Amino acid sequence: MLKSKNGMEDGFLSSVGARPSTMLGPAATKITALVVDDDTINQMIHRRLLDNQGIRNQVVGNGKEAIDVHCSGKNFDLILMDMDMPVMNGIEATRKLRAMGIRSIIAGVSANSRDQEKQEFMEAGLDDYQEKPLTTSKLVSILHKVNKNG
Amino acid sequence: MQMLQGYLDEQFIQLEELQDDENPNFVEEIVTLFFNDSARLLQNIEQTLVSGPIDFAKLDNYMHQFKGSSSSIGAKRVKNGCTRFKDYYMAGNAEGCIRTFLQVKREHAILRTKLEAYFQLARQAGPSVIPRGQVR
Numbered sequence: 001m002l003k004s005k006n007g008m009e010d011g012f013l014s015s016v017g018a019r020p021s022t023m024l025g026p027a028a029t030k031i032t033a034l035v036v037d038d039d040t041i042n043q044m045i046h047r048r049l050l051d052n053q054g055i056r057n058q059v060v061g062n063g064k065e066a067i068d069v070h071c072s073g074k075n076f077d078l079i080l081m082d083m084d085m086p087v088m089n090g091i092e093a094t095r096k097l098r099a100m101g102i103r104s105i106i107a108g109v110s111a112n113s114r115d116q117e118k119q120e121f122m123e124a125g126l127d128d129y130q131e132k133p134l135t136t137s138k139l140v141s142i143l144h145k146v147n148k149n150g
Numbered sequence: 151m152q153m154l155q156g157y158l159d160e161q162f163i164q165l166e167e168l169q170d171d172e173n174p175n176f177v178e179e180i181v182t183l184f185f186n187d188s189a190r191l192l193q194n195i196e197q198t199l200v201s202g203p204i205d206f207a208k209l210d211n212y213m214h215q216f217k218g219s220s221s222s223i224g225a226k227r228v229k230n231g232c233t234r235f236k237d238y239y240m241a242g243n244a245e246g247c248i249r250t251f252l253q254v255k256r257e258h259a260i261l262r263t264k265l266e267a268y269f270q271l272a273r274q275a276g277p278s279v280i281p282r283g284q285v286r
Contacts, residue, residue, distance in 0.1 A: 048168045111218045133222045
């Protein structure tokens with residue numbers, strides 16, 4: 001069983017064959033991810049960060065599209081969820097996904113959120129929260145800070 | 151590059167580190183996208199500031215987007231200007247908003263010129279000559 005940086009057993013990383021390093025090599029991951037963000041710059045950056053880790057990924061532009069893609073039968077190991085989006089924001093989308101029984105790792109990614117908003121976002125069902133801009137080390141931190149999946 | 155010193159922060163270096171042989175123009179593509187989006191946002195902000203009583207909620211929304219994307223490319227001075235703008239907005243200080251907006255607009259234009267020159271130089275010199283991570 002792999003141990004993460006904080007010493008906790010990383011069942012998730014073990015289950016997808018990840019190596020115990022600060023960077024997950026492309027060959028070591030079989031993780032899939034969904035990027036939920038209305039901003040095209042963030043979409044490009046997050047996709048590139050995920051590609052670099054060898055993580056297959058898809059992008060949608062708001063919370064409703066995230067719901068729809070799951071209703072179409074798709075599932076993802078990781079969801080990077082922006083907070084402020086049109087149509088349906090990240091808080092509502094996270095709440096709905098959890099109500100649908102989606103147990104993917106959902107990491108909230110937002111810019112300069114007030115503590116109250118961040119708290120509401122976490123309580124909607126996030127597994128992790130990171131301030132934008134997302135970086136490689138923040139992404140790796142998200143992937144390490146998980147419970148057993150599936 | 152010294153020409154960009156003080157204008158960009160660590161995030162720009164993060165973007166450069168995401169660039170590789172398979173994605174050789176990644177940073178320039180992101181920066182181009184930023185300037186296209188931000189030009190539109192600046193127009194919207196300016197329009198909101200000059201047309202009648204200021205709709206501060208609309209202004210906050212535009213500025214939030216603008217600050218977010220500035221932060222994503224590491225545009226330090228532009229981002230800091232947005233923070234100062236937010237302070238005036240929170241105080242409902244229209245004159246402060248307008249003054250700070252003009253500063254942000256100026257910083258944005260300066261950054262655009264500098265980055266255009268930076269990428270032109272990079273294209274001429276080739277990727278092996280311009281070392282990454284030199285922007286501070």
